[in-house]
Amino acid sequence: MKELWELYWTFLKIGCVNFGGGYAMLPLLERELADKKKWTTLEDLRDYFSIGQCTPGVIALNVSTFIGSKRKGILGAIATCAGFLTGPIIIILIIAAFLRNFAELEVVQHAFAGIRVCVCVLIAQAVLRLWKSSVVDVFTLVLYLVIFSLSAFSGFLPVKVPAAVLVILAGAAGLAASLVKARKAGKGKEGDA
Amino acid sequence: MILLRLIAEFMKTGLFSVGGGLATLPFLYEMSQNTGWFTANDVADMIAVSESTPGAIGINMATYAGFKTAGIPGGIAATFGLALPSVVIILIIARFLQKFRSNRLVEGTFYGLRPASIAMITVAGLNVARIALLNLGAWEASHSLGDLFIWKALALAVVLFVAQKKLKWHPVIFIAISAVVGIVFKF
Numbered sequence: 001m002k003e004l005w006e007l008y009w010t011f012l013k014i015g016c017v018n019f020g021g022g023y024a025m026l027p028l029l030e031r032e033l034a035d036k037k038k039w040t041t042l043e044d045l046r047d048y049f050s051i052g053q054c055t056p057g058v059i060a061l062n063v064s065t066f067i068g069s070k071r072k073g074i075l076g077a078i079a080t081c082a083g084f085l086t087g088p089i090i091i092i093l094i095i096a097a098f099l100r101n102f103a104e105l106e107v108v109q110h111a112f113a114g115i116r117v118c119v120c121v122l123i124a125q126a127v128l129r130l131w132k133s134s135v136v137d138v139f140t141l142v143l144y145l146v147i148f149s150l151s152a153f154s155g156f157l158p159v160k161v162p163a164a165v166l167v168i169l170a171g172a173a174g175l176a177a178s179l180v181k182a183r184k185a186g187k188g189k190e191g192d193a
Numbered sequence: 194m195i196l197l198r199l200i201a202e203f204m205k206t207g208l209f210s211v212g213g214g215l216a217t218l219p220f221l222y223e224m225s226q227n228t229g230w231f232t233a234n235d236v237a238d239m240i241a242v243s244e245s246t247p248g249a250i251g252i253n254m255a256t257y258a259g260f261k262t263a264g265i266p267g268g269i270a271a272t273f274g275l276a277l278p279s280v281v282i283i284l285i286i287a288r289f290l291q292k293f294r295s296n297r298l299v300e301g302t303f304y305g306l307r308p309a310s311i312a313m314i315t316v317a318g319l320n321v322a323r324i325a326l327l328n329l330g331a332w333e334a335s336h337s338l339g340d341l342f343i344w345k346a347l348a349l350a351v352v353l354f355v356a357q358k359k360l361k362w363h364p365v366i367f368i369a370i371s372a373v374v375g376i377v378f379k380f
Contacts, residue, residue, distance in 0.1 A: 017365050018247040023317040027364045047303060050310035051286060057207050057279020058217075058249040065283035070291075074284060081280055085272055088248025092256040093268055095242060103242045107376055112245045114375020116325035117346045118368050121353040123318035127311055134307035143305060147312035152319065167309055174305015175298060182297065 004072060004079045010037065011064055011083030016091075018060060018084075019115050023049070025060055027122040030129075033067060040067055046130050054167040060084060139177050143170055195263050200274035202228060203255045208278035210251065217251035217275075224258075231258045251275055326350060345378055 010032060018025045026045060033039045045063065052062035061081055068080030095102045102108060135141050147166055154160050206220040221236050231254075239257055243250040252272055259271030293299045323329070326347055331340040353367055374380070 016247055023314050050306040055282050058251050061276055061279055062283045065280050066287050069284055069287045088252050089256050089272055091246050092253050096257050096260045103245050108245050110376045110380050111372040113380035114371040117349045118371035120318050120322040120325055121350050122364055127315050130311050134311045140308040144308035144312045147309040151313055151316045170305045170309030171302040175301040178301030178304050
């Protein structure tokens with residue numbers, strides 16, 4: 001019970017400061033969950049994000065579910081998701097009830113222009129830290145460049161490839177490449193997987 | 194009864210919107226036409242609100258529409274409906290992953306997923322940077338490099354980047370400082 005409460009409380013805090021979309025959450029999660037609580041690692045978090053990218057729903061919630069269920073099964077997942085949702089629900093209820101033009105307030109706009117600067121710095125640092133364990137050879141570098149181009153210039157392409165499709169293709173390419181590698185390395189050693 | 198309909202409608206959105214917050218938008222527009230619970234303008238407003246509050250757009254829209262339709266219980270019910278499908282699916286995947294994590298095929302798939310994931314995170318960061326650091330409107334008008342960058346934002350970014358590396362403070366502290374700087378220097 002104590003750990004469920006701790007899961008709920010930790011994700012409540014994260015949910016209240018998760019500005020700028022799912023990816024901006026990565027540095028926060030790393031700090032809270034990997035450095036402080038040792039519930040997971042930055043590498044695992046990255047893997048949860050890539051799965052969240054090709055499964056339905058909000059990525060932040062997907063990641064919350066992963067961590068919760070890893071710690072305490074289904075109840076843990078309920079605790080983390082409920083925690084994560086508590087802050088945004090209360091904030092939106094307040095805005096819906098009282099502050100119709102909240103986003104147009106000048107103070108709010110200035111504050112969030114500042115926060116956006118911070119968010120891109122945080123994301124840049126997350127990318128730099130994950131680079132070493134993600135882009136490990138020529139194949140992964142090429143894959144990075146291809147996916148980056150397809151997704152950065154999606155506005156200029158004749159058809160927009162959904163992010164989920166990109167992720168699935170990348171997974172398939174990784175699988176194929178690693179099988180080819182394994183075949184080259186293991187002479188005649190049959191895999192059972 | 195209306196609570197059940199709210200749950201059902203938002204569950205559909207939660208089930209079919211793959212790839213994060215903005216993927217819910219087409220479903221939300223469709224829902225505004227079909228149900229009349231909120232208008233297309235409300236969706237646009239909610240995008241702005243979601244950029245200025247911690248929540249994701251899908252979650253926020255569910256809370257907002259639910260509240261407008263059936264008060265606080267409505268807000269909670271609709272949000273619950275939106276979250277449910279993804280939670281169930283991830284629970285299944287998490288169990289599978291625990292069992293097969295060291296499997297060669299799963300490991301091979303992740304070998305490809307990792308660089309893809311980092312690539313998408315890079316793009317997400319650049320999209321934020323484009324709004325936060327660049328003034329494309331002014332640049333298109335004058336085509337002078339001095340107008341392209343929002344210099345005070347760029348300065349803040351450099352300071353934050355160095356400070357974050359050196360000081361190892363909690364990211365929330367940097368977020369709070371940035372908000373104050375934004376207000377004081379009228380970003």
